[in-house]
Amino acid sequence: MKLLTVSPSPHIKGDESVKKIMYGVVLSLIPALIASTFFFGWQALMITAVSVASCVIFEHLFQRYLLKGESTIQDGSAVITGLLLAFNVPSSLPIWLVILGALIAIGVGKMTFGGLGQNLFNPVLVGRVFLLISFPVQMTSWSANSAVDAFSGATPLGVLKEGLKSGQSVSQLLPNLPTNFDLFYGSMTGSLGEISAVALLIGGLFMLYKKIITWHIPVAVLGSMFILQGILYLVDPELYINPLFHILSGGAMLGAIYMATDMVTSPMSVKGQLIYGAAIGIITICIRNFGAYPEGISFAILIMNAVVPLINNYVKPTRFGGQA
Amino acid sequence: MLKTFKIGGIHPAENKLSANASIQALAIPKTVYIPMAQHIGAPATPLVKKGDMVKVGQMIGKASGFVSANIHSSVSGKVKKIDQILDSSGYKKDVVVVDVDGDEWEETIDRSSDLVKEITMTQDEIKARIAEAGIVGLGGATFPTHIKLSPPPGNTAEVLVINAVECEPYLTADHQIMLEKGEEIMVGVSILMKGIGVSKAIIGIENNKKDAIDHFKKLAKAYEGIEITPLKVQYPQGGEKQLIAATIGKEVPSGALPIAVGAVVNNVATAYAVYEAVQKNKPLFERVVTVTGKSVSKPCNLLVRGGTPIQDLIDEAGGLPEDTGKVISGGPMMGKAVVNLEIPSAKGTSGILIMQDTESAREKMDACIRCSKCVKACPMGIEPYLLMSLAEKSMWEQSENRNVMDCIECGSCSFTCPSNRPLLDYIRLGKGTVGQIIRSRRS
Numbered sequence: 001m002k003l004l005t006v007s008p009s010p011h012i013k014g015d016e017s018v019k020k021i022m023y024g025v026v027l028s029l030i031p032a033l034i035a036s037t038f039f040f041g042w043q044a045l046m047i048t049a050v051s052v053a054s055c056v057i058f059e060h061l062f063q064r065y066l067l068k069g070e071s072t073i074q075d076g077s078a079v080i081t082g083l084l085l086a087f088n089v090p091s092s093l094p095i096w097l098v099i100l101g102a103l104i105a106i107g108v109g110k111m112t113f114g115g116l117g118q119n120l121f122n123p124v125l126v127g128r129v130f131l132l133i134s135f136p137v138q139m140t141s142w143s144a145n146s147a148v149d150a151f152s153g154a155t156p157l158g159v160l161k162e163g164l165k166s167g168q169s170v171s172q173l174l175p176n177l178p179t180n181f182d183l184f185y186g187s188m189t190g191s192l193g194e195i196s197a198v199a200l201l202i203g204g205l206f207m208l209y210k211k212i213i214t215w216h217i218p219v220a221v222l223g224s225m226f227i228l229q230g231i232l233y234l235v236d237p238e239l240y241i242n243p244l245f246h247i248l249s250g251g252a253m254l255g256a257i258y259m260a261t262d263m264v265t266s267p268m269s270v271k272g273q274l275i276y277g278a279a280i281g282i283i284t285i286c287i288r289n290f291g292a293y294p295e296g297i298s299f300a301i302l303i304m305n306a307v308v309p310l311i312n313n314y315v316k317p318t319r320f321g322g323q324a
Numbered sequence: 325m326l327k328t329f330k331i332g333g334i335h336p337a338e339n340k341l342s343a344n345a346s347i348q349a350l351a352i353p354k355t356v357y358i359p360m361a362q363h364i365g366a367p368a369t370p371l372v373k374k375g376d377m378v379k380v381g382q383m384i385g386k387a388s389g390f391v392s393a394n395i396h397s398s399v400s401g402k403v404k405k406i407d408q409i410l411d412s413s414g415y416k417k418d419v420v421v422v423d424v425d426g427d428e429w430e431e432t433i434d435r436s437s438d439l440v441k442e443i444t445m446t447q448d449e450i451k452a453r454i455a456e457a458g459i460v461g462l463g464g465a466t467f468p469t470h471i472k473l474s475p476p477p478g479n480t481a482e483v484l485v486i487n488a489v490e491c492e493p494y495l496t497a498d499h500q501i502m503l504e505k506g507e508e509i510m511v512g513v514s515i516l517m518k519g520i521g522v523s524k525a526i527i528g529i530e531n532n533k534k535d536a537i538d539h540f541k542k543l544a545k546a547y548e549g550i551e552i553t554p555l556k557v558q559y560p561q562g563g564e565k566q567l568i569a570a571t572i573g574k575e576v577p578s579g580a581l582p583i584a585v586g587a588v589v590n591n592v593a594t595a596y597a598v599y600e601a602v603q604k605n606k607p608l609f610e611r612v613v614t615v616t617g618k619s620v621s622k623p624c625n626l627l628v629r630g631g632t633p634i635q636d637l638i639d640e641a642g643g644l645p646e647d648t649g650k651v652i653s654g655g656p657m658m659g660k661a662v663v664n665l666e667i668p669s670a671k672g673t674s675g676i677l678i679m680q681d682t683e684s685a686r687e688k689m690d691a692c693i694r695c696s697k698c699v700k701a702c703p704m705g706i707e708p709y710l711l712m713s714l715a716e717k718s719m720w721e722q723s724e725n726r727n728v729m730d731c732i733e734c735g736s737c738s739f740t741c742p743s744n745r746p747l748l749d750y751i752r753l754g755k756g757t758v759g760q761i762i763r764s765r766r767s
Contacts, residue, residue, distance in 0.1 A: 005650040005684050006414070006663055008749055010735030012336060012493065012656040012683070016697065016742035018690050075690070117691040214700070268696040268707060319705040319727060320331050320565065321575040
């Protein structure tokens with residue numbers, strides 16, 4: 001008789017796989033890619049293609065020749081890094097900077113820690129923040145969004161920040177800002193992937209449906225932003241704009257749905273995820289209102305990435321039949 | 325909303341291929357190998373020797389020690405020898421080998437199919453009879469039933485919870501016995517209630533067995549204090565602690581027994597065995613076993629005499645398929661892969677699952693992507709990913725602090741892991757080692 005396999009239970013496995021998760025995320029980014037192409041034209045597609053190709057190639061090279069291991073590009077994680085990196089830069093960014101960003105994202109953000117699953121910080125944000133700090137001019141030169149010529153030059157958050165700094169009140173600035181509907185639809189200036197809240201929401205719902213993410217982190221990020229900004233708004237609506245504007249503008253949606261939910265760099269327990277998400281929202285609102293940058297979610301996420309090991313250590317899941 | 329437990333859980337494909345197969349008695353084999361250890365605890369001591377003649381239902385193994393159960397012969401014939409063979413645990417165990425000769429039963433056993441409704445025994449008589457009949461939990465854990473009927477001092481039972489969940493994919497033995505032996509089960513539940521001294525019983529059934537739920541709801545009207553609770557289909561609903569949480573909404577504290585929240589849990593097939601033992605004077609020596617698998621030509625539910633080699637069960641289901649990779653005693657989530665097909669069936673054998681080569685191969689392990697699916701799937705609220713790394717690094721103190729001993733080995737974590745990480749394998753290693761450390765600390 002032929003030999004039987006003997007192995008411990010369980011003897012069956014669900015149909016989840018790393019590849020399936022990663023390509024699920026890629027699929028969910030398609031609406032945002034379409035939106036960015038629609039608003040910024042072929043330039044957007046070009047940047048995205050270069051970013052994805054660079055990330056995949058760099059990952060292959062690092063994996064094979066630096067870590068001397070098997071190439072892991074087929075798992076799809078480098079494709080996501082490439083897509084999201086492109087979504088985090090302006091459409092007018094010089095191509096060589098896109099490639100440099102990809103090198104930093106994969107090389108410094110991911111491979112120095114040992115590759116997939118090991119990195120402490122979100123590789124995309126490592127790449128993005130590197131570019132933002134090193135090349136601030138190129139990273140904040142916004143080319144015209146075909147839908148809103150009037151706002152080329154500065155993002156809504158930038159207009160708001162500059163205006164408030166020069167002593168104008170929110171009600172004086174509002175006519176110069178896109179409406180909440182414009183923000184929701186995508187009629188604003190900004191990075192490739194962050195402009196259309198509706199496209200990002202569709203992608204987020206798809207990921208929820210596919211159980212790639214759960215609601216906890218995005219809701220905690222956007223919810224805490226909304227509540228904190230809401231309080232500020234109630235305190236002084238002339239100094240602090242309405243909370244809906246904040247969650248629809250800048251990188252809030254992209255950050256809450258795609259960057260903060262990065263599995264590798266977010267906490268493992270549900271309670272931990274809620275704490276992590278809420279902290280990101282609070283830090284973001286603080287930077288946006290009181291900091292030097294008009295935007296802040298990238299910094300907020302990176303700061304909280306550093307706190308994740310602590311959260312994992314101290315915030316345990318709810319234990320059955322007892323305390324955590 | 326259907327009731328269920330609150331933390332974790334998964335939903336594997338059900339694959340109940342034998343769902344409509346009525347129970348058929350398997351022919352008695354020429355030789356049976358009756359294990360002396362068909363329960364958790366100390367093996368029974370053989371009462372017979374080579375050359376003895378035995379009858380069906382005759383006690384041939386005496387319980388030895390507090391946690392132990394009697395063993396009865398499932399056939400009549402001559403004791404060939406007392407030997408040691410591998411059982412489903414993979415270890416050699418004592419077996420009484422009987423060469424079958426006819427089918428002569430002990431005269432005291434009522435073999436008629438008449439339903440005996442009236443319960444004449446007192447509480448103590450019921451307990452004694454259940455112990456005498458060697459009844460153990462038939463859900464798979466095989467804990468001796470009579471011990472459950474006598475709560476430790478300081479605890480009182482308030483409710484009997486009957487586990488009719490059958491949440492393991494593929495298995496249908498309990499489902500079928502509910503459809504065919506419903507009245508007997510109701511009487512068995514009433515006997516258990518009397519034996520434990522409670523006035524309330526809840527039968528929890530997963531909602532994928534609607535016919536059984538309807539059938540039981542109708543029957544229960546005629547019985548005092550028996551309630552049917554349909555449950556959401558969610559694995560591991562049949563876990564004792566999960567079932568209690570789902571049915572009475574109380575969580576058994578970590579490290580405690582169900583009695584700590586006033587509950588006693590028994591399997592539905594156990595209730596049937598109790599009926600037979602108390603009303604028909606029939607000890608536990610046969611049970612219903614599901615024989616199934618995707619390539620199996622006749623998935624079926626068989627009434628099997630204890631000690632029958634599982635090869636015979638497989639032959640009845642159409643033989644071992646060409647593409648067999650693994651044979652499992654029990655269900656796919658918690659069952660044990662067997663080493664060979666000479667292994668005898670026992671009281672705890674709820675199913676024989678034949679898996680194809682392709683199904684039984686383990687996939688290549690990838691890096692942990694920290695997706696936290698294992699944490700969300702864990703019904704005990706522990707952290708499988710972390711316990712695996714702690715076990716890999718032999719960090720036992722941290723494993724203990726992270727509640728490794730709470731693991732019920734349901735396998736939800738390994739099932740759900742997209743990186744194919746053998747989480748439960750490592751957690752078992754952790755549990756074993758931490759358990760030893762705890763025991764040595766106590767002594």
